[in-house]
Amino acid sequence: MPTDATTVPRSRAPRRWPDEPAQGGWYTDAETAAAQKMLDESRSWRTGWRNKDLVAAFEEAFAQATRARHAIAFNGGGTALEMVLRCLEMQPGDQVVSCALNFVGTHLPVIHQGGDLVLAEPDPLTLNLDPADVEHRLTDRTRAIVVTHWNGLAADLRPFLDLAERHPHPHHGPPVVIVDAARAAGGITPAGLPVGAEGWATIFSFETKKLMTTFGQGGMVTTGDARLADRLRRLRTYGLSQEWGTNQQLSKIQAAVGLVQLGRLDEMNAARIARAHERTRLLHGIEHLTLPPELDGGRHLYYRYNLLVPASWAGAGRDALMELLADRYGLGSIINDPVTYTGHDYIRAHTDGQACPRAEALAARLLCPCLHPQIPADEEREICDAIRRATDEIARTFATT
Missing domain, CATH: 3.40.640.10 (Type I PLP-dependent aspartate aminotransferase-like (Major domain))
Structure with missing residues (x-):
């Protein structure tokens, strides 16, 4: 029976950046x-x-x-x-x-x-x-x-x-x-x-x-x-x-x-889009990561910043990358979302016999490192450097196995 969780098991070491922000729209x-x-x-x-x-x-x-x-x-x-x-x-x-x-x-x-x-x-x-x-x-x-x-x-x-x-x-x-x-x-x-x-x-x-x-x-x-x-x-x-x-x-x-909040929504979304586009620019060229599509006109609001690792890393390699980001660099990430029938017993019981192999394969490659417009710009650069370094290390590990 396939199983998956929103986050993979990791040490409880303190992190500078949590698995996901506790608040999306911020207050003034x-x-x-x-x-x-x-x-x-x-x-x-x-x-x-x-x-x-x-x-x-x-x-x-x-x-x-x-x-x-x-x-x-x-x-x-x-x-x-x-x-x-x-x-x-x-x-x-x-x-x-x-x-x-x-x-x-x-x-x-x-x-x-x-x-x-x-x-x-x-x-x-x-x-x-x-x-x-x-x-x-x-x-x-x-x-x-x-x-x-x-x-x-x-x-x-x-x-x-x-x-x-x-x-x-x-x-x-x-x-x-x-x-x-x-x-x-x-x-x-x-x-x-x-x-x-x-x-x-x-x-x-x-x-x-x-x-x-x-x-x-x-x-x-x-x-x-x-x-x-x-x-x-x-x-x-x-x-x-x-x-x-x-x-x-x-x-x-x-x-x-x-x-x-509604009156400020466009402003908050614009800040989120700008931060996500900056992350995409900083992560550009990492061979082993598929970055989210960059769309114009408010079509992508980046509630989460999706990254996909190579299919050959699915599961174990993705988990190793999340663990390395958390333990060495203090960067949390989340699998947002796994396939629902893999992580929820009630849904699994009511969809018995159904399978979506493409969804399972994509979910096994997915991770969403913490992103929020209020993370300072210098910290965003640190985050992107951590993602680049950790990805390179996991790539070397997989090249020798």
Whole structure:
């Protein structure tokens, strides 16, 4: 049985740079002032922490930023995806196709909402879902295609929308395209549209490590479907006396900070892109590393900076490189992400018999060294020098074995 983990076993020696940043979008005095204002306004027992108008203002601003008709705030991206899938009201045998190279939080809600998870291969260049492989896996039971803008690289949704039209479900019509944009807020798709403007529904996360964050948790769904938007608003608020629902609301202090973070999102993303491009320049020419594709126009936000080692190093060589970076140079890295069925027992049990060899092969070559725009420029040069030196050493080791 294949196994993989997000990080490989390494010594616990102190590191100058962690496996991954603990926070993605960073805070300024503006976020502090917004939070303080909410704290001051909520001191009275008559006031409390609920403010529908402020949450609605955040939703409206987010809808405008993504050119979506509707934006619905949730207390997390995972719960948001869960509720979107619930709106499909899947029956036994209904299928949902998604890339095998993914975060487990994309696949667990599919299973929990009664869908049969059908795993597909990633594109070898972008590591996003491969539309050619998806086409082979569509059946007359497919209800949805979940496309992830993986690690901040915006996928082209047009091939999936076309596939859905050409492979309708006999009772429900074309499968819906659901977009996981947890790592891509503020991005631009190859169609030139903001991430969030295309597809039946797009899910965003504002968890602490994401490109913008609302005190460590939060989420949003954008959609052009008014019926879906209305249903989601009911589901997040105990059904609004009409149907089953639960409490998945965002607080007003999160909305206040979210408005500030949204206003600064382009600035933060630009800094991240600039830092990633600088890393690519500094790492250029390393024979044994495949660097991430460098795309213009905000199509790649570099939520993580993906490196691929040679196929001959897969597994053991990649692990040795991660260990060397951590132990000798103090540079943490992460496998972000392994194939979900290799590292999660529940997903493995519900996808028994499925295999995506291309995804497994790519995951065995993948590592993501720590990257953040706020790492000082001189430290970034040290990081790149460490990657170059460590890669050269592992290459010599493999040349003699």
